[in-house]
Amino acid sequence: MQIEIFFILFAIWCFFGSFWGVLISRKRDKNWIKSIFLGRSKCDNCKKKLSFLELIPIFNFLFQKGKCNKCWKKISNFYRIVELLSALAFVLTYLFFPYNWMLELVFWIIINWAFLFLIIFDIQKHELHLPIWIFVTIVSLIFALLKLNISTIFCFSLGFVFTFISIYLFAKYYVKLRFRKNEEWFGQGDVYLSLTIGILFGLILYYNSIAFSIINLLDFIIIYVIFSSLIWLIYSIFNIVIKTKQKQIIPFLPAMIFAFYWLLFFADFFIKFLK
Numbered sequence: 001m002q003i004e005i006f007f008i009l010f011a012i013w014c015f016f017g018s019f020w021g022v023l024i025s026r027k028r029d030k031n032w033i034k035s036i037f038l039g040r041s042k043c044d045n046c047k048k049k050l051s052f053l054e055l056i057p058i059f060n061f062l063f064q065k066g067k068c069n070k071c072w073k074k075i076s077n078f079y080r081i082v083e084l085l086s087a088l089a090f091v092l093t094y095l096f097f098p099y100n101w102m103l104e105l106v107f108w109i110i111i112n113w114a115f116l117f118l119i120i121f122d123i124q125k126h127e128l129h130l131p132i133w134i135f136v137t138i139v140s141l142i143f144a145l146l147k148l149n150i151s152t153i154f155c156f157s158l159g160f161v162f163t164f165i166s167i168y169l170f171a172k173y174y175v176k177l178r179f180r181k182n183e184e185w186f187g188q189g190d191v192y193l194s195l196t197i198g199i200l201f202g203l204i205l206y207y208n209s210i211a212f213s214i215i216n217l218l219d220f221i222i223i224y225v226i227f228s229s230l231i232w233l234i235y236s237i238f239n240i241v242i243k244t245k246q247k248q249i250i251p252f253l254p255a256m257i258f259a260f261y262w263l264l265f266f267a268d269f270f271i272k273f274l275k
Helices: 004-023 032-037 057-064 080-098 102-125 130-147 150-179 188-207 214-241 254-273
Strands: none
Touching: 032 057, 080 102, 102 130, 102 188, 102 254, 130 188, 150 188, 150 214, 188 214, 188 254, 214 254
């Protein structure tokens, strides 16, 4: 990898990694968008407005030992973690994701950045971040239209949305029937995300040179649901093994995203296996 690419990725990583922290930490109300783009970040303890370098957690850690330069209260490690995850997303995208031109690379960087943000937000807040979901869905649709015909995008989107709406309704009915509670075991946010995954799944066919057919569509949906469920089950078992004291909600959205990545790189293998 050229040294220039490292510097470019580093600069982008610092900006978007810090932006992650702002999006997650700011309270979403009627002034939410204004506070993000016009508001200034402050120290949680003394409320001092942060300088430019303090807005980048990695620099703050190197030069101020992770503390506010006024009250010297230690700043949460959360911000450094999300910045490092952002860096990891950018570098792995450059190294492993399929692209033949710069716009394609930018597309996958945006998708991976947004997906990792949705994972972190869902684990923390147990909900889908709607503005980021709308953004990543629009970007996915625009790029998919450059590679695929509308009928392919429509069929995959409809197939995935119908499947996950069915799962959502069945889970809600089962909980009500089994436990006499009007609760959800499968969130509406997962149904929304299935639309985005459906749009992107057409690209899996494109990159793996797999012809579109109804059979392949059904195969992919079945494989995807199984993989998502397995990943969620493994995470749930791990959560039980570590014996957390508090009862936790195990989000399904991260499993959906990881299953998409798995099939993006190994789709051809699974289709041949099923044949």
